[in-house]
Amino acid sequence: MQVSAFLGVSVSRAMHPPLALCVFWLLPLALTLEEDSPLDCVPRRSVPSHRANAHLFHEEGVFNYSTMLLREDLDLLLLGAREAVYALDLKDITKKLASVKWEVTQQQRDECRNKGKDPETECMNYIRILHQTEDNRMYVCGTNAFDPECDYMSYADGKLTLEKKAEDGKGKCPFDPFQRYASIMVENNLFSATSMNFLGSEPVLARSSPVSIRTEFKSSWLHEPTFVSMAQMPESDLSEEGDDDKVYLFFSESAVECDCYNKLVVSRVARVCKGDLGGLRTLQKKWTSFLKARIDCPVLESQLPYIIQDTYRLCDPQQHWKDCLFYAIFTPQSDTSDLSAVCAYRVSDISKVFAEGKYKTPVPVETSFVKWVMYSGDVPVPRPGACIDNEARKAGINQTLDLPDRTLQFIKDRPLMDQAIQPIGEKPVLVRRGATFTRIIVNQVQAADGEKYHVMFIGTEEGTMLKAVNYDDEMFIIEEVQLFQPPEPIKTLKFSHVTGQLYAGSDSGAAQIPLASCWRSLSCMDCVLARDPYCGWDKADGKCVVLSDVKG
Template sequence: KRAMYPVLSLAVFWLLPLALTLEEDSPLDCRPRRSVPYRSENAQRFHEEGVFNYSTMLLREDLDLLVLGAREAVYALELKDISKKRTSVKWEVTPKQKDDCRNKGKDPEMDCKNYIRILHKTEDDRMYVCGTNAFDPECDYMSFADGTLTLENKREDGKGKCPFDPFQRYASIMFENNLYSATSMNFLGSEPVLMRSGLASIRTEFKSSWLHEPNFVSMTQMPEAMTSTIGDDDKVYLFFSETAVECDCYNKLVVSRVARVCKGDLGGLRTLQKKWTSFLKARMDCPVLESQLPYIIQDTYRWCDPQQDWKDCLFYAVFTPQSDTSDLSAVCAYRVSDISKVFAEGKYKTPVTVETSFVKWVMYSGDVPVPRPGACIDNEARKEGITETLGLPDRTLQFIKDRPLMDQVIQPIGQKPLLVRRGATFTRIVVNQVQGADGEKYKVMFVGTEEGTLLKAVNYDGEMFIIEEVQLFKNTEPIKILKFSNVTGQLYAGSDSGAAQVPLATCERSSSCMDCVLSRDPYCGWDKAARKCTLLSSSQGELIQSVKDGDASLCPDADPVKPLNKSIWPMGNLKLDCPPPSNMAKTNWERDGNHLTPADRLQFLQDGLLILNASQSDAGQYRCLSVERSKTSEHTTTVVEYQISIHPAGSGDGKAIYPQAQTDGPSVAGLQAAIGLLVVSLLALLTWNFYKGHLPLPWNCGKKKGEQSLDQEGLNSHVSYQQAPRSAQEEDKPVVVGRDNGTSNNNHSRGEAAVGAAEEENNASGVNLPSLQFIDDESEI
């Protein structure tokens, strides 16, 4: 057995590099097939000078408007082209409000502004708008008529509706003219609340078992009463993360949650007066392979098929790690029916006091009161004579007051993420369904990131595939909001610097059939008749598409590539451009039909080939081949061809890298002016130094050392370095000006500068250094 230990050690040593290699090619490193850099034509954009934080959006498709909330302004933009502004209205804080905010310790230029945070349509076609208002939130009604946005100045207190802090996460929806909001009730942000504002206002308890340091993410409503067989009520779902009260651990552990309340909840009669009687919450999990700590929810999107029941709706959620040791982000999908079942039938968690005052949360195994705690009023309750929550017995209400947490953890569909990616952190998500050429329906995920990019991804039967990544904003800034319009079929994104509008697909980015098919974009296909990559929805002809396999062998033979003529001097350098058509493709080079390999004079670049010190042997026909593997096979296509000739006259027309001197133009004139100015400055500097005596005059340079005189009084007050007496031991010790005591980071440079100055002064009799010291103790250097 002892002989086996060295063998096992060697096996681990040799298998470790293999494991690292496998990890590099794992699905966790899923990268986009195409990366599209920032260009002005990539999207329609809107930005107004001096205005920031475009992070609140309301789609008014009935008015063909995108209502955009920013810092101290609300804009009405054309829905089909947001670069066109219809109108806007300012909502700025007063000087007094700004002063009050500053006196409370907030930044007057960042915090003490009015950040628009709530924008909802009301049933009378007006809009309800709220802003942070210099840490004193306020709400108002806004109307759009005759091409003008108007604030109605019907100001309402925004506490509990809108956050105080403009950088704090919150969530809200308007449902049947009632505002449901999740934010903080106070200036310090220490009283989190889920509240319904309206005729029957109601909120959560201020208890850590209800909400414990939450970070609110999103909110949505589900019409569950519509087809309910038990007379159930509509629900409002809230997604958030919070510090786990149930965790038996030393450090704080943050977990993801989903909570829900019933639309008809009016609170209890004695217990839980004007508090939710239907507030229940459960933990959500999105298991990522290498994670030990749970991932934290950042955004959700409710996707429903209009032809299906609400039970078939899905919640897509974006998750990110809570530790800095991981750079993975994930998307998980959950069935609404699974979440609803946990709340309707699941076990509860209950706090149990252990030892002294330590509280441990365990599964409740005792009797559950009837009606069921946290349930909506349904047919069973009505049979008992309970028609509203005010009639619920105190035993049911006390139970839910103490035990709002469910025991069961909600797992995603398939028990794993739909998409995992290493790199830029995910921030927002929108999901759209499209029917492919094969008749099957595919759900395409559009994911915003911290770097201002938009990912377009599909999960094909468990295979994660990112079609493309587009840089929407010039600066690397987070996408803070992402919306989709069914009317225009466009996506709308907002960030600190502006808003952007992009289509669901840009098929024209693929110029060949192979590129179009290998993109595996369910929106796009190769039109045989038109010979271009086009939208399925706008084409009438026969299309080639293979989204699951990327089978480019279905494509007809491509037209031959016309060679480009290039020439170069002997011993010159030439770069042949060949950008790979995708991030998945590898490029190979051929010369006169023979495979090329890298050499000293042939350097393979990411976007081309570099020929160095060209000779006659380098002439010939060069071909750049793109090789890309799909699920079916490898596909090779010619990207570009070059015919290279060596011309002694150097009349090449390629991208030859020749040194060229510019003999005219504004740059030469500028250089001449700069040199002239430099000469004049140098002469002036020399004259000033001669005048001040810092430099010796030319006729004094020939004097010998012995001819120089210095009176004793001058020696005491102004020691000349070259005449200072030095012992033999002092000859090689450094000279410094003053002492630094190690407080500067430039100790070496100061010492070297002083020594250098001393050496120069050996040749000049007029240079004196004040307070020069010899260091006898080398530890003082």
């Protein structure tokens, strides 16, 4: 049976049995009323900070709330700041449940100052790494006055406790609190991308255990990189080839392959195999599987490539890993543009470039620089950079220590792939003029029509959060909410399926708002035109409601 609804669109009782939902957002009428050019994609609703209904957390004298760990099993948001870690109530972050200080000593501060660093800003302990371990403790690292250190932390009986089991943080955590970095914990093994030294001149992608392993200090591997993010892909899952899981790293760097006088920065994605142990003679304790490729986000007629700033891995739990997507935000590398963009990439497309693509190879030329061209010679077997799979095992190669030197020397000299990775549709899903994008997370939502939509939450340098959806190649910004006042960049974004809340961190504090804000629409027409996949109009109660809140 169908229930009549607004403007001839109906919502079946089978979908939401108890309620007659007025037509949800996605209407031909809404499309015709709100057609704009892509660059004039104006938020349908702008919400000032005093109407954001945000929960805010800030502690006097403490700054840089930029490291977050959701502990949904404990109903906690762990928040790392400068010289402190907080355990906040996941449902209401204004409620501080516990905290622990991790301050540098006067001696450490003096030593840091003597090395030319600012004692009031740089010579402190900025919490940079917060990960859950398999025994339900937390692994935490801080910059520690340019002498990074790591420790274990536990939460019990309402107390947050550092275990004082200090570990060297070099290669795990940055020295410089203002330098970009990335890290991920995979089965108690920390993968990190940061600098190994005080000067910041030795960038590495490293795994700290069970066998310590890192990238080579060669410009062809990492050339003045800015690290962005890391993600794991379970590529061994149901693999017919007996493949290994991968860890992906997104970053930007100066392009070694560019024939240009000025430095050209390009965006990259690299990947390594989780079980890589390094080589026996060549590449000892170095990755044998480090491969990287250029990743493009073509924005209009831009002469210079846009630079990657953040990524989010979106996987549907009901689908295979190959169907996962990476959403990424890009900003211009010149001051002549005020555009930011979001591009989406299929993991299968990225994986294919690494598994089947051609390599680039350096060729010396007369003018004393090195030119990089596509390699057209014979490729050794096993394939350089590949994980150990069933085919390798049949040849008696059961681990990377068994790989022949020819394969290892090839990948040592040629870690760069020839083919650039293009986004879905070879264009961005969103291009917007205005406040520069800083962070992105994406949530898959099933709307009232039964379709699944990807809702993007994008943080900006002005402390606002955009909520946007792409409908059949048309971008729609549902709202822009001012989270931080005065405006300041959003440094981190997380969300919880358990609470339905979004959490943002900045230098001055942390904010929490609901993923869905249906109550802002006060009429059926407003609810429809908001085109928010989270929302529908409840005719019985006469209000715009969250679809998941429909009463049974």
